[in-house]
Amino acid sequence: MEEEFVRGRDEIVAFLTQKWQREHDYALRKSLWAWTADRIAVRFQYEWRDESGQWWRSYGNENWEFAADGLMRSREASINDIAIDSADRRITGARMTAERDASIPLR
Numbered sequence: 001m002e003e004e005f006v007r008g009r010d011e012i013v014a015f016l017t018q019k020w021q022r023e024h025d026y027a028l029r030k031s032l033w034a035w036t037a038d039r040i041a042v043r044f045q046y047e048w049r050d051e052s053g054q055w056w057r058s059y060g061n062e063n064w065e066f067a068a069d070g071l072m073r074s075r076e077a078s079i080n081d082i083a084i085d086s087a088d089r090r091i092t093g094a095r096m097t098a099e100r101d102a103s104i105p106l107r
Contacts, residue, residue, distance in 0.1 A: 023048035023056075027091040038066045038073075047084070047091045055084045 006015045020026070028046040035041070045059040060079040067073040 022050065024051070025049050027093060029091055029095060038068075040064050045091065047089050055086050055089060056081050057084050057090075 004015065006012050026046060026048045028044065030042045030044045032040060032042050041061065041063050043059075043061055045057060047055060047057050049055045058079055058081045060077060062075060062077040064072055065074045
């Protein structure tokens with residue numbers, strides 16, 4: 001189990017830069033499932049491949065809280081990664097209109 005805690009804009013930029021260098025051909029789907037004036041909760045899935053060509057499906061939930069200026073105050077995420085075969089990919093590009101509001105199964 002890997003845990004990462006990032007704080008402040010500089011750490012966030014470094015974290016995302018490293019993540020995007022590692023995760024190639026990244027394609028994401030998110031579903032909003034709860035919100036208030038300053039919080040949202042989403043379910044997400046994304047697929048990507050690593051440098052060796054292995055495909056992965058990452059999925060989980062995120063909770064975001066926003067400050068009055070609109071910037072994110074906090075984010076909590078639980079992310080699971082499973083190796084998949086290229087033939088098992090479900091997310092291959094931009095979300096089509098027909099996919100909007102459709103639930104994507106986890107497995």
